[in-house]
Amino acid sequence: MSDQGAILQVKNLKKYFPISQGIVLRRQIGAVHAVDDISFDIRAGETLGLVGESGCGKSTTGRTILQLYRPTSGQVLFHGEDLTRMNRNGLRGTRRKMQMIFQDPYASLNPRMSVGEIIGEPMLVHRMGNRREIEARTSELLEMVGLNPGYVKRYPHEFSGGQRQRIGIARALALNPELIVCDEPISALDVSIQAQVVNLLEDLQRDLNLTYLFIAHDLSMVRHISTRVAVMYLGAIVEIALREDLYNHPLHPYTQALLSAVPIPNPPAERKRQRTLLQGDVPSPVDPPSGCRFRTRCPLSIDICSRERPTFRQVQPDHLVACHLVDADTKGGEPSN
Amino acid sequence: MQDLLDILNLKTHFQTQEGTIHAVNGVSLSLSDGETLGIVGESGCGKSVTMMSLLRLIPMPPGRIVAGSAHFFGRDLLQVSDTEIRTIRGSQIGMIFQDPMTFFNPVIPIGKQVAEPLEVHRNFTRAQALERAAEMLEMVGIPRARDRLSDYPHQFSGGMRQRAMIAMALICNPKLLIADEPTTALDVTIQAQIIELVLRLREELGMSIIWITHDLGVVAGLAQRIAVMYAGYIIEEALVDEFYANPQHPYAIGLLGSLPRLDANGHKRLVSIDGLPPVLTSEPNSCPFAPRCWLAMERCQRENPQLRYINDKHRVACWVDIDSGKER
Numbered sequence: 001m002s003d004q005g006a007i008l009q010v011k012n013l014k015k016y017f018p019i020s021q022g023i024v025l026r027r028q029i030g031a032v033h034a035v036d037d038i039s040f041d042i043r044a045g046e047t048l049g050l051v052g053e054s055g056c057g058k059s060t061t062g063r064t065i066l067q068l069y070r071p072t073s074g075q076v077l078f079h080g081e082d083l084t085r086m087n088r089n090g091l092r093g094t095r096r097k098m099q100m101i102f103q104d105p106y107a108s109l110n111p112r113m114s115v116g117e118i119i120g121e122p123m124l125v126h127r128m129g130n131r132r133e134i135e136a137r138t139s140e141l142l143e144m145v146g147l148n149p150g151y152v153k154r155y156p157h158e159f160s161g162g163q164r165q166r167i168g169i170a171r172a173l174a175l176n177p178e179l180i181v182c183d184e185p186i187s188a189l190d191v192s193i194q195a196q197v198v199n200l201l202e203d204l205q206r207d208l209n210l211t212y213l214f215i216a217h218d219l220s221m222v223r224h225i226s227t228r229v230a231v232m233y234l235g236a237i238v239e240i241a242l243r244e245d246l247y248n249h250p251l252h253p254y255t256q257a258l259l260s261a262v263p264i265p266n267p268p269a270e271r272k273r274q275r276t277l278l279q280g281d282v283p284s285p286v287d288p289p290s291g292c293r294f295r296t297r298c299p300l301s302i303d304i305c306s307r308e309r310p311t312f313r314q315v316q317p318d319h320l321v322a323c324h325l326v327d328a329d330t331k332g333g334e335p336s337n
Numbered sequence: 338m339q340d341l342l343d344i345l346n347l348k349t350h351f352q353t354q355e356g357t358i359h360a361v362n363g364v365s366l367s368l369s370d371g372e373t374l375g376i377v378g379e380s381g382c383g384k385s386v387t388m389m390s391l392l393r394l395i396p397m398p399p400g401r402i403v404a405g406s407a408h409f410f411g412r413d414l415l416q417v418s419d420t421e422i423r424t425i426r427g428s429q430i431g432m433i434f435q436d437p438m439t440f441f442n443p444v445i446p447i448g449k450q451v452a453e454p455l456e457v458h459r460n461f462t463r464a465q466a467l468e469r470a471a472e473m474l475e476m477v478g479i480p481r482a483r484d485r486l487s488d489y490p491h492q493f494s495g496g497m498r499q500r501a502m503i504a505m506a507l508i509c510n511p512k513l514l515i516a517d518e519p520t521t522a523l524d525v526t527i528q529a530q531i532i533e534l535v536l537r538l539r540e541e542l543g544m545s546i547i548w549i550t551h552d553l554g555v556v557a558g559l560a561q562r563i564a565v566m567y568a569g570y571i572i573e574e575a576l577v578d579e580f581y582a583n584p585q586h587p588y589a590i591g592l593l594g595s596l597p598r599l600d601a602n603g604h605k606r607l608v609s610i611d612g613l614p615p616v617l618t619s620e621p622n623s624c625p626f627a628p629r630c631w632l633a634m635e636r637c638q639r640e641n642p643q644l645r646y647i648n649d650k651h652r653v654a655c656w657v658d659i660d661s662g663k664e665r
Contacts, residue, residue, distance in 0.1 A: 053524035160613050190379040191551060195595035195607035202606075217524065220554075224597030224607065244602065261529035263554030264600050265593060267577040270558035277533055278526045281494045 006041035007211055008065065008179060013038050013074035015057075015064045019286065033285045034060040036235035037074070039312065042179065047205065047212040049226030049243075051219055051258075055282060057235040058215045059103075062181040065213070066098055067091055078179075096126055099172035103184035105164035109156040115142070115167055116152030122174045141170040146200060162193035169200065173208070181213045186221065198225060219262050223247050228318070231255045234293040235285055237312060241319040251321045254294045292324065300325055340408075341512060341545050342368040342391075347405035349383075349390045352398055359617040360386045362569040363405070365644070368513070373539065373546040375556030375577070377592075378566035381614060384549045387566070388515050391415065392430065393422050409513070428458035431506030431544075433499075435518040440502055441490040448474075448486025451505040458509055473504040477534060496527040500534065507538060517549045532559060553596060557581060565589050568615055568625035571644055575651040585653040587630045624656065632657045636664060 016031040035057045042048045052058045063069045065076050067083050076083045078094060086094065102108035109118055116138050123134045139149035145166040156164055165185060172180055182201065186194040198221065204210060216222050222229055223243060230240040231254065239252040250256045257276045264270055278297045283289055289296050295305040304324050312322040349361040361383045368374050378384045389395050391407035391414050407414040409430070414422060426432070434440050441450055451474060452466035461469065467486060474482035477500040490498060499519060506514060516535070520528040532555065539546060548559055556563050557577060564574040565586065573586040584590045594608030612629040615621075624630070627637040636656050644654040647665075658665045 053526065162613070191553075191592060192379060192595050192610040193613075195609040196611070198597075199607055199609050219525070220597040220599045223599060224604070247599070248602075257526060259599070261525040262599050263528075263532075263552065263558050264598070265553040265557045265581060265596055266600065267557045267581055269600065270554075273558075275529060275533070277529055281496055281527070282524075 005043045005045075007044045007079060008042040008213075009075070009077040010041065010061075010065065011039050011075040011077070013061070013064060013076065014072040015060055015069055016072045030286050033235050033288055035064060035071075036288070038232075038235075038237045040230055040237060040240055042211060042213055043227075044178075044211055045205075045209060046227040047214050047225055049222035049229040050213060050215045050232060051217060051222050051229060052232035053217060053258075053282060055234075055285065056232045057285070058217075058232050059183050061232070062100070062183050062213060062215050066095070066100055066181055068100075092126075096175045097178045098181070099175065099177040099179075100181045100183060101165070101168050101172050101185045104188055105161050105168060106156075106188075108168055109164055111156050114153050114155055115147075115159075118156075118167060119152075119170050119174055122171060126175060128175070137174070138170075141173055144173065144204070145170045146196075160193075161189050162196055165189065165197050166200065169197075169204070173204065176208075177210070179211045179213065181215070183215045184217070185214075187216065187218065194221070201225070219259060231258065234282060234288055236293055236322065238294065238323070239319075239321045241316075241321075245316070245319050251315065251319070251326045252294075252323050253298050253300050253325070257299075292322075340367040341370045341372075341410070342366075342547075343406075343408040344387075344391060345406045345408075347387060347390055347407065348403040349386055349395060350401050350403050352401070356618040359620065360400075360569050361390060362617065362620070364566075364569075364571055366564060366571065366574075368545055368547065370512075371543060371545055372562065373548065373560045375560035375563045376547060376549045376566060377551065377553060377556055377563060379551055379614060381616070382566040383569040384566045385517055386569075388517060388547065388549060392426055392432070392515070393419075394426075424458060427454045428509040429511050429513070431509070431511035431514045433502050433506045433514070433516045433519045435521050438490065438495075438498065441498065443490050446487045446489055447493065447501050448488075451501060451508060454505065454509050469508065470504070473508050474501060477501070477504045477538070478530075479504075495523060496530060499523060499527075499531055503531075503534065503538070507542065507544075510542065510544075512544055514544050514546045515549075516546060518551070519548075520555065521550070521552070528555070535559070553581075553593060565592070568617055568621075570625065570654060571652075572626065572654045573652065574644070579651055583651075585647060585651065585659050586626075586655050587632050587657070587659070588626050590659065624654075632659075632662065634664060 013035055014037055015035040016033055018028045019030040020026050021029045050058045064071050071084055119138045119141055120134045123137060138152060142149045142151060147166050186197050205212060214225055226243050228242050229246045230237050233254050239255045250259055257278045260276045280297055283296055291307050292305040292310050295301040310322045310324045312320055314320050315326055344364060344366045347361055347364045351358040351360055364387050376384045390402050402415060448467055448470050452470035455461040455466040455469055471483045471486055479485060479497060479500055493501060520531050550556060560577055563577050563580050564571050567588050573589045584593055591608055591610040597607060610629050615625055621641050623639060624637040624641055627633040634657060642654045642656050644652045646652050656664055
């Protein structure tokens with residue numbers, strides 16, 4: 001893996017959440033392996049899509065990158081600086097360059113603060129100017145996200161879900177960040193409103209030269225917005241590739257099954273489709289399967305899959321996959337045996 | 338042949354502090370035997386309220402069914418007695434909902450809950466009913482179902498709870514299954530399993546289905562006919578192939594255009610429909626979509642279009658002919 005133009009590198013990142021038992025004598029009885037040894041990089045100006053089903057660790061990944069959760073082990077390098085070794089003060093400076101947009105537009109805005117206070121707060125914390133300058137910047141930001149600058153005195157409950165998400169975006173932009181972690185920014189919104197917000201995110205990326213980590217479970221939307229896509233399953237990244245490669249030639253059996261499960265709004269095509277149906281549910285991350293984590297649901301699993309965890313390796317330029325069944329020189333979309 | 342279900346001019350209002358909300362505004366729909374109908378729309382468009390109204394599950398007050406009829410097997414569901422509607426729900430009409438966690442009683446074993454309709458509606462003994470429940474759970478794909486009858490809902494995963502809910506809805510062999518966003522809370526791989534299951538059961542049991550969803554992709558693979566709702570009105574209704582190939586209402590066109598496609602290469606900007614759906618507090622005297630419509634004409638501002646046939650399989654409520662851009 002080269003680090004060509006990478007603004008963020010994640011190396012062997014792990015995040016375990018302890019499970020404790022007992023009220024008086026509290027002891028740890030296990031751990032949720034939410035993120036278990038993942039490595040990838042994010043390149044300047046790109047959108048890296050991170051997809052996976054609920055509980056696969058994609059949101060934990062986003063939060064651990066921003067050090068909202070401190071990792072169990074591993075490194076997160078932002079412009080070469082290891083965030084995991086920074087203390088709170090060091091982080092505060094770096095966080096200006098890394099912001100987050102949250103999933104729930106109803107829970108992520110303080111209902112007692114006006115829109116002006118919400119968007120102005122990060123600038124106040126980072127001493128980005130006097131009151132008048134902050135007010136001017138707030139109006140500018142509101143305009144940028146397509147809201148009336150006259151709304152500064154209003155409160156979150158006066159806005160719809162889509163408008164609130166715009167407020168969240170304006171807040172994330174307030175400090176002129178380079179990287180924005182978008183954690184399911186549209187999944188709480190209605191379809192016609194989703195398109196508005198995605199178009200806005202694309203416009204802002206072009207105008208402000210932003211880099212996105214776009215976390216979502218909607219594979220169609222991720223295909224639409226991403227430059228590259230990473231697929232997560234049970235705490236591990238199983239495949240990462242350029243968008244067209246991943247969608248047209250998925251190599252990992254999980255990616256293939258995931259793509260075949262997405263319904264397409266085209267009745268004749270939908271009737272003709274051959275589905276790879278996965279059996280059963282995702283195993284618990286408290287006690288993940290040995291070897292390859294996907295083997296319990298994998299239609300192709302063989303002996304070695306239960307013994308050895310497959311290495312995450314490059315099999316084609318810009319196409320990495322973690323599967324025992326994929327040869328390094330695979331050309332097509334099928335894993336070979 | 339008579340239709341299985343015939344809804345005529347259904348209107349449902351809700352009294353709130355802000356005034357009367359017109360949630361369903363004269364919906365007419367019919368469903369024939371063995372047919373699957375998809376009802377699509379965004380939140381608040383009235384798709385669930387329509388179905389809850391005809392099942393008489395609307396809390397009243399604040400809700401009120403103002404007008405309309407809903408004939409099921411020749412009987413008007415809105416007129417029958419409370420006892421009769423209770424018999425029809427559960428035994429002749431099965432229902433499944435979005436959230437299987439709140440659907441089941443958390444302190445009663447799954448088996449007992451799935452078996453209950455048989456005891457209530459079919460006079461089965463407890464033992465017979467449990468036996469049948471085990472068969473039914475097996476049928477919806479729950480492994481070792483017999484051993485799991487005494488499990489509680491929290492011991493089932495989300496996908497399995499959804500399967501158990503389907504088993505319960507179908508245990509009395511209903512003629513009609515009403516599914517209200519049953520896969521919305523599920524992951525795509527689990528959603529695919531559930532849809533596959535419903536398609537198989539439809540084949541085996543031969544029931545009609547009304548599938549309510551906001552996902553135009555799900556309907557494409559499941560339904561024969563689709564109805565799109567907006568602000569309490571059906572604004573377009575057609576056979577699915579016709580609808581997806583040739584949508585006529587600007588809202589439907591916008592909705593389809595706002596979906597990113599898994600099957601399209603390259604990058605196209607998404608169509609976005611500006612603005613928000615209205616909340617109707619009175620009968621509108623304009624098209625409710627006109628404020629967001631890029632084709633709105635003078636007539637749209639002063640008259641609400643009726644749902645009319647444009648050919649024998651396609652109904653649209655719009656003054657504008659999408660092909661010519663002129664008034665119909």
